[in-house]
Structures are given as structure tokens and as C-alpha cells.
Amino acid sequence: MTEKSSSLQSDRLSTHANPQRHLFGTFGGVFTPSILTIVGIILFLRTGYIVGEVGLAQTLIIMTSAFVICLLTGLSLAVIATDTRVKEGGFYYVISRSLGPPFGGALGLTLFLSISISVAFYVMGLVEVLNNLLSLPDWLSPRLLASGVILTLFVFAWLGADWTTKLQYLIMGLVAFGLLSFFIGGSNAFSEQTLAENWTKSGDTGQFWLAFALFFPAITGFTQGLNMSGDLKVPHKAIPLGTFTAIGLSVLLYLMVALVLAGAVSTSRLSENYYIMADVSVWPSLVAAAVIAATLSSGMASMLGAPRVLQAMGDDRLIPFLAPFAKGEGKDNNPRRAVFVSAIIALACVIIGDLNLLAPIISMFFLAAYALLNYATFFALNSENPFFRPRFRWSHKTVSLLGGIGCVAAMLAINFVASMIALAVLFGLHQYLARSHQHLHFTDHQRGAMFKRIRELLFEMNRLEPHPGDWRPHMLVFSKNPDHHTQLLKFSAILEGQSGLTTLTRIINTDDANEPDRQKVLDQYHKAIDDAGIRAFSLVTQASDFRSGLRHILHAYGIGPIRANTAVIHWTSESVNPNFDNRPKDYAASCQEVIEANMNLVALASYQSQLFEPEEPSSARQIDIWWRGGPTARLMLMFAYLCTRSNGWQHTRLRILTEAEKYSREQVQDIFSTYLDQVRIEAEVEALDNVNLDIIKEYSGESDLVFFPIKVSECDIVDDFDVGVQNLVSKLNNLALMQACESMQLDPDPDNGNNGGKDGERG
Structure with missing residues (x-):
């Protein structure tokens, strides 16, 4: 574990290790904040208006649809919350540990801002209610009163969640008495005739969706308990129980209020009077007190929830400038720095005054959070990770998927433009975090989901009959000398042309006391891969002798249909330490092992470390292919073509040099x-009367890369043009020696992959 990760872990442990910390149970920590946020200003001031606009029947459809989405998301929440301890940060913590840091960070930052701004919305709603119910003095402007309320909420949040939770019990009592007053008055005025008249109301479809958009924000408070996750005694029990209880009671209350209003008041009065519940009730003052208390409680819950999201993000060090907000105060680790920032944001919104522009976008951020929560649960369940073991069993991945689809559908139905803006912001933040902070990794379900996809694809791929046109370069790079690691990696990356796989490989002789530790070599390889900026794997194995270890890797490396087909080594001589062994005879024998294992052999004889450094694509670059015909010639042509697909080599010219022999140059x-047109590779052709060492030097001495054919035997390695391999290596310093293990078809028949194996090659 690195020093940074150790520090991060100790910070998290210290957050939860205080035995004196006050933690809440289901009722105080989850049910109370959730029910008071749901049963808020929309219940008291907008339910009657919705019934008046669309009638009771459509109101019931709207409520049922909204609460179905709410219930599906609640089921997803229960699954996630019962798998692991949900720590500080609520939504941010759940998403970041399920979908990874980029998703979690993007959502966490937008949710913190949205919840903080929501404080201003709730407070402005409270001021509206006070303006209508009370005779406020002229000097007390709405903005001044709202600022005073926010400062009051700030004081309670500064003191801690314990004070605020105790105050919420008083608020819950006021809400209960207000509803009791309404139900008594409504039952006295209830009429079946009025109910029948209010059952339906003619109107267009647009009116229905406007009513749906007005009602839906009412249910977005059911996850308030999740935001308090770090302050709960037993989160995996409290969050599901408290959330479902709050949802169930809320459904009952909303349906009863809509039914009573539809049976007690005409639709014209319902549409015109936002305060109709107070007029219907036996004691209007109790309803007024309930409205004020519920609105105040929603603002208070947001003032408590937003800072904890910011604190959790600071604790993770996901975005460097948020790190100072990780600090908490007192035995309860109260995030006072984050509370201060939330209060400043809310005050700024109140001073600005006009929140209509931001309101729909903020609602979309909440819905996007619920959609991501559902997707995160579906993602985790679908990954079939053996370590994902939620205690809550009453759900299924299909339920979570439906919940996510429902949230997205609600976003688009409520406000298409605002949903697009919200999604664009989330996407932008996600891309920034994905590119800037890849070093941070949580134990999320990304790897598990990838494994499942790879597993299914491997089985599917194994079921399909192999075809010559499926060939891809899958290279084992053998490198013992650290000086060669980076060069061989960059060379292999150019050879594969972004279409294959590369594995940096080493065999450690267990009988040699001078051999390094396996983990040390792995660390060295990982560093070499990172330094080279190449996407590659590493493999270090141990054997009692090199030849047996080599034979094992060549025959056993891979999984299912994915097998290595090319070995890449550094050329050896008596003056250069080899990759395989210090003795040239053993080196040749090891190369022969590669051929016998049905793998291509590529030996790089280049000592220019800068040769394969990335550059701007240039038509001045040139690759030479010394052609002798046969499988090796076609393999060289394929690798030369793949080089032109690599970064910096896109406009490289290919040149084939061959001996005319019995043919004329024409x-x-x-x-x-004809052949190059058939295989669809562009290359120039030079036909030479004869080939010797001086001619090779003359033609290819200035080329960027030269492919040259060789033949490997148990005792020696010779070239196809009989000029002497060592002589050739001494003349050229940009040489790649190759031998193919089998015939490659550069233009295979798409119907059966068999055209005689000749492929139209010359010679």
C-alpha cells in the first residue's frame, strides 16, 4: 500500500473510530428527515392545485407513477446499502464505490451544489408562505427574511446533526397535528357528489405533464436518510427500513389528501387557492404551522446533507482543492467548513432572488442521481461479483434497470432542455475526472463487470471457428536487460499497430542465486510499461532452467482462444548480453523453441534508443522489406503495414526490395x-540484379526500419540472402530480423478462409 493510500485509509478509519460519537437509529437518522422532506410544501400547497387542474383520476395516476419510480429506486437503494457500510457522502459514496471515481465525483459535486441551492428554494418557499399567512412589516423584505432563516439553519447545522434531529421531532409533531386538523375538517365537508364531479377534468396531454412536473419534486426527499449515512448506527438496517417506511406513509398521506380535497372542494377553488388545505381544516393555524414547519425541516435536512457530501469528496482527495473540507469538528466529526460553504451558496442564491432558471436543472440533477443509483445497483448485480452480497433480497437487477429507465423518462418528460443541460454537465465532469485522476481507485464493481463481459466473449469467441482473417499480433516480449525494456516495448507497440496485445515477459532461474526476486522484476516491468506509455501486460515466471520455462510459456500462455503468436527479442551477439542466454548456441536453440512452438520470431537488432520515440507523422519515414518470398515475406509485409497504423508512423512509405533472379525488372x-493490389497494401518495389552486403547497406542504411528474413536452426541463425547475420547487424542499426512459423494469408477467402495458402505471393 502506498503512503498516500495509507494516509487516506487512516483518515477514513479515524472518521468512524470515535467511540463517543453520537450515531442515530432508523427513526431519527432516516425516517424523520425523509418523511419531513417528502411531506413538505407540495403536499400542503400544491396537491389541491394539481387535483383542480387535471382531476382526481389523473392525479392518482401522477402520484402512482411518481411513487412507483420512488419505490423502484428505494429497492435499489436497499440493495446497495445492505451490501457494505455506507459511509459519509450518501449518494456520492454509493456511486463512487459502485461505478468508480469519475461517476462518483461528477455526481457528488453537482449534488452538493444542488442540495445547497435547494436550501434557498425551501427558504424562499417558507417566506412565500409567511407573506401570505402573516402581516409582515414593510421593512422586512423577503430577501432579508430568507437570509435570516438561512443563518438560523446555519447555526443549527454548525452545532451538529444531534441538535437538528431533536428539533425535527418537534416539527414532525406540528406536521402531524396540521394533517389531523385537515382530515377532520375535510371529512366534515366531504361529499360523494363533489368527488364524482372532480373525478375527471377535460384537458390536453400537456396539462398532465405540467402537473406531473409540478408534483414529482415532492418525492425527491426520500433519500435524505442516505445523506446521513455516516451518522447512522447500523446503516444497512436503518436505510432500507427507514426509507421504505417513509415512502409507504408518504404514499398513504398524499392519496388521502388528494381524495379528501377532491371530495370536499370544487375544482375551480382548488385551482385558484394554494392555501385551500388551511381553509378546509378545523384549525387553520395548525395547517399554517405545519406548512412552515415542514418547509423549514426540508431546508434543515438539505443544510445537513450537502456538507456531508463535500466532506466525503474532500476525504477521498478526488479533487485536490476539496481536500480541506475533509476536516470535521468535535466527537461527531461535524463538517463545519463544508457547512459554511453550503450556507454561503444558499445566501448567494437568496440575494440573487430569481431561482426559476436554476430550478429545473437542479431537479434534473436529483433525478440523474436516482437514475445512476438504479444503474449502479443493476451494474453491481449484473456483474455477478462473488463479493457483492447484499442482505436485502427482495429485488432483482431488472427492477433496478426499470427504475433507472423510469428516472430518465421522468427527466425528459418534465423538462427536456434542463435534462440535456444536466446530463451535459455530468458528462463533462465525468470526462475531466476520468482523464485527470485515473490514479485514484476504489473497490468498485468496474473490474467485476469487465470480467463478466470478457468471460462471456471468450466463450463466444471459442465457439466460433477460427478464420485466417481473424489474425491479430499477440506478442510476448522477452527482455532481461533493463536497458532494452522501453525500446522493445515501443517497438512492439509500433508492430502491433493498435490491433494486438503485448506482454513483457521474463523467466527467472530458481537455481541461480544471483537472479532477482520475482516481485522486484514485476515492479520493474510495471515501471517500464508506465515510462514507455505503452498499453501492455507483464508476466514473470520461475523455472529450474531457462529452456523448460521458455517451453512452458510458449505453449501455455493465454486463455481459451487468445494465444500468443509472436515472440519479440533483442538480437544477441558475443558483445551484447542476450535476452535468452549468454551463449550464442543456446540463443539459437531458444529461438528454435519459438519456431517449434508455432510462433513467429522477431529479433530487434537496433541500439538507437530514440528510434521508436513518438513523432509527428511524416512521409519522410521509410520501412524496407527485403523480400525472399514465402511465409516470412508475407509476415514482414503485414507488420510493415501495421506500423503505418501506429501513432507517428501513419504516412510512412513502404518499400519492397527483392532480387530479380530469372525475371526482368519490368x-x-x-x-x-498485381499482388499488392490484391492484398490492398501500398508499397514501392525495387527489383535488384543481385543482393550483397554493400547493396543492402546502400539501399537501407538510411531507412527508419528494415525487415529482414532469417532461418533458425538448433545450432545457428542464418539470413535468407546469405550475407551473414552478424555482418548484416554490423552494417545496419535499425534492423528487425524475422522468421514466420506458418503461412499467413494476406487476402483470405471470406467464405472459407482457404485459397490454397499461396495468397498470390511471389516465389
Whole structure:
């Protein structure tokens, strides 16, 4: 574990290790804040208006649809919350530990701002109620009164969740008495005739969706308990029980209020009077007190929830400038710095005054959070990770998927433009975090989901009959000398042309006391891969002798249909330490092992460390292919073509150099013109009367890369042009020696993959 990760872990442990910390149970920590946020200003001031606009029947459809989405999301929440301890941060913590830091960070930052701004919305709603119910003095402007309320909420949040939770019990009592007053008055005025008249109301579809958009924010408070996750005694029990209880009671209250209003008041009065519940009730003052208390409680819950999201993000060090907000105060680890920031944001919104522009976008952020929560649960369940073991069993991945789809559908139905803006902001933040902070990794379900996809694809791929046109370069790079690691990695990356796989490989002789520790070599390889900026794997194995270890890797490396097909080594000589062994005879024998294992052999004889450094694509670059025909020639042509697909080599010219032998130069040009057109590779052709060492030096001495054919035997390695491999290596310093293990078809038949194996090659 790194020093940074150890520090991060100790910070998290210290957050929860205080035995004197006051933690809440289900009722105080989850049920109370959730029910008081749901049963808020929309219940008291907008339910009657909705019934008056669309009638009771459509109101019931709206409420049922909204609460179905609420219930589906609640089921997802229960699954996630009962799998692991949900720590500080609520939504941010759940999403970041399920979908990874980029998703969690993008959602956490927008949710913190949204919840903080929501404080201003609730307070402005409270001021509206006070303006209508009380005769406020002229000097007390709405903004001044709202600022005073926010400062009061700030004081309670500064003191801690314990004070605020105790105050919420008083608020709950006021709400209960207000509803009791309404139900008594409504039952006295209830009429079946009025109910029948209010059952339906003619109107267009647009009116229905406007009513749906007005009602839906009422249910968005059911996850307030999740925001308090770090302050709960037993989160995996409290969150599901408290959330479902709050949802169930809320459904009952909303349906009863809508039914009583529809049976007690005409639709015209319902549409015109936001305060109709107070007029219907036996004691209007109790309803007024309930409205004020419920609105105040929603603002208070938001003032408590937002800072804890910011504190959790600071604790994770996901975004560096948020780190100072990780600090908490007192035995309860109260995030006072984050509370201060939330209060400043809420005050700024109140001073600005006009919140209509931000309101729909903020609602979309909440809905996006619920959609991501559902998707995170579906993602975790679908990954079939053996370590994902939620205690809550009454759900299924299909339920979570439906919940996510429902949330997205609600976003688009409520406000299409605002939903697009919210999604664009989330996408932008996600991309920024994905590119800037890849070093931070949580134990999320990303790898588990990837494994499942790879597993299914491997089985599917294994079921399909292999075809010559499926060939991809899958290279084992053998590198013992640290000086060669980076060069061989960059060379292999160019060879594979972004279409294959590379594995940096080492065999450690267990009988040699001078051999390094396996983990040390792995660490060295990981550093070499990172320094080279190459996407590659690493493999270090141990064997009693090199040859047996080599044979084992060549025959056993891979999984299912994914097998290595090319070995890449550094060329050896008596003056250069080899990759395989210090003795040239053993080196040749090891190369022969590669061929016998049905793998291609590529030996890089280049000592220019800068040769494969990335550069701007240039048409001045040139790759030479010394052509002798046969499988090796076609393999060299394929690798040369793949090089032109690598970064910095896109406009490289390919040149084939061959000995004319019994053909005239014109005939050679015609043969290759037809062949290159058939295999769809562009290359120039030079037909030479004869080939010797000086001619090779003359033609390829300035080329960027030269492919040259060789033949490997148990005792020696020779070149196809009989100029002497060591002589050739001494003349060229940009040389890649190759031998193919089998015939490659550069233009395979798409119907059966068999055209005689000749592929139209020359010679």
C-alpha cells in the first residue's frame, strides 16, 4: 500500500473510530428527515392545485407513477446499502464505490451544489408562505427574511446533526397535528357528489405533464436518510427500513389528501387557492404551522446533507482543492467548513432572488442521481461479483434497470432542455475526472463487470471457428536487460499497430542465486510499461532452467482462444548480453523453441534508443522489406503495414526490395503490382540484379526500419540472402530480423478462409 493510500485509509478509519460519537437509529437518522422532506410544501400547497387542474383520476395516476419510480429506486437503494457500510457522502459514496471515481465525483459535486441551492428554494418557499399567512412589516423584505432563516439553519447545522434531529421531532409533531386538523375538517365537508364531479377534468396531454412536473419534486426527499449515512448506527438496517417506511406513509398521506380535497372542494377553488388545505381544516393555524414547519425541516435536512457530501469528496482527495473540507469538528466529526460553504451558496442564491432558471436543472440533477443509483445497483448485480452480497433480497437487477429507465423518462418528460443541460454537465465532469485522476481507485464493481463481459466473449469467441482473417499480433516480449525494456516495448507497440496485445515477459532461474526476486522484476516491468506509455501486460515466471520455462510459456500462455503468436527479442551477439542466454548456441536453440512452438520470431537488432520515440507523422519515414518470398515475406509485409497504423508512423512509405533472379525488372514490377493490389497494401518495389552486403547497406542504411528474413536452426541463425547475420547487424542499426512459423494469408477467402495458402505471393 502506498503512503498516500495509507494516509487516506487512516483518515477514513479515524472518521468512524470515535467511540463517543453520537450515531442515530432508523427513526431519527432516516425516517424523520425523509418523511419531513417528502411531506413538505407540495403536499400542503400544491396537491389541491394539481387535483383542480387535471382531476382526481389523473392525479392518482401522477402520484402512482411518481411513487412507483420512488419505490423502484428505494429497492435499489436497499440493495446497495445492505451490501457494505455506507459511509459519509450518501449518494456520492454509493456511486463512487459502485461505478468508480469519475461517476462518483461528477455526481457528488453537482449534488452538493444542488442540495445547497435547494436550501434557498425551501427558504424562499417558507417566506412565500409567511407573506401570505402573516402581516409582515414593510421593512422586512423577503430577501432579508430568507437570509435570516438561512443563518438560523446555519447555526443549527454548525452545532451538529444531534441538535437538528431533536428539533425535527418537534416539527414532525406540528406536521402531524396540521394533517389531523385537515382530515377532520375535510371529512366534515366531504361529499360523494363533489368527488364524482372532480373525478375527471377535460384537458390536453400537456396539462398532465405540467402537473406531473409540478408534483414529482415532492418525492425527491426520500433519500435524505442516505445523506446521513455516516451518522447512522447500523446503516444497512436503518436505510432500507427507514426509507421504505417513509415512502409507504408518504404514499398513504398524499392519496388521502388528494381524495379528501377532491371530495370536499370544487375544482375551480382548488385551482385558484394554494392555501385551500388551511381553509378546509378545523384549525387553520395548525395547517399554517405545519406548512412552515415542514418547509423549514426540508431546508434543515438539505443544510445537513450537502456538507456531508463535500466532506466525503474532500476525504477521498478526488479533487485536490476539496481536500480541506475533509476536516470535521468535535466527537461527531461535524463538517463545519463544508457547512459554511453550503450556507454561503444558499445566501448567494437568496440575494440573487430569481431561482426559476436554476430550478429545473437542479431537479434534473436529483433525478440523474436516482437514475445512476438504479444503474449502479443493476451494474453491481449484473456483474455477478462473488463479493457483492447484499442482505436485502427482495429485488432483482431488472427492477433496478426499470427504475433507472423510469428516472430518465421522468427527466425528459418534465423538462427536456434542463435534462440535456444536466446530463451535459455530468458528462463533462465525468470526462475531466476520468482523464485527470485515473490514479485514484476504489473497490468498485468496474473490474467485476469487465470480467463478466470478457468471460462471456471468450466463450463466444471459442465457439466460433477460427478464420485466417481473424489474425491479430499477440506478442510476448522477452527482455532481461533493463536497458532494452522501453525500446522493445515501443517497438512492439509500433508492430502491433493498435490491433494486438503485448506482454513483457521474463523467466527467472530458481537455481541461480544471483537472479532477482520475482516481485522486484514485476515492479520493474510495471515501471517500464508506465515510462514507455505503452498499453501492455507483464508476466514473470520461475523455472529450474531457462529452456523448460521458455517451453512452458510458449505453449501455455493465454486463455481459451487468445494465444500468443509472436515472440519479440533483442538480437544477441558475443558483445551484447542476450535476452535468452549468454551463449550464442543456446540463443539459437531458444529461438528454435519459438519456431517449434508455432510462433513467429522477431529479433530487434537496433541500439538507437530514440528510434521508436513518438513523432509527428511524416512521409519522410521509410520501412524496407527485403523480400525472399514465402511465409516470412508475407509476415514482414503485414507488420510493415501495421506500423503505418501506429501513432507517428501513419504516412510512412513502404518499400519492397527483392532480387530479380530469372525475371526482368519490368516483370517483377508487374507481379508485385498485381499482388499488392490484391492484398490492398501500398508499397514501392525495387527489383535488384543481385543482393550483397554493400547493396543492402546502400539501399537501407538510411531507412527508419528494415525487415529482414532469417532461418533458425538448433545450432545457428542464418539470413535468407546469405550475407551473414552478424555482418548484416554490423552494417545496419535499425534492423528487425524475422522468421514466420506458418503461412499467413494476406487476402483470405471470406467464405472459407482457404485459397490454397499461396495468397498470390511471389516465389
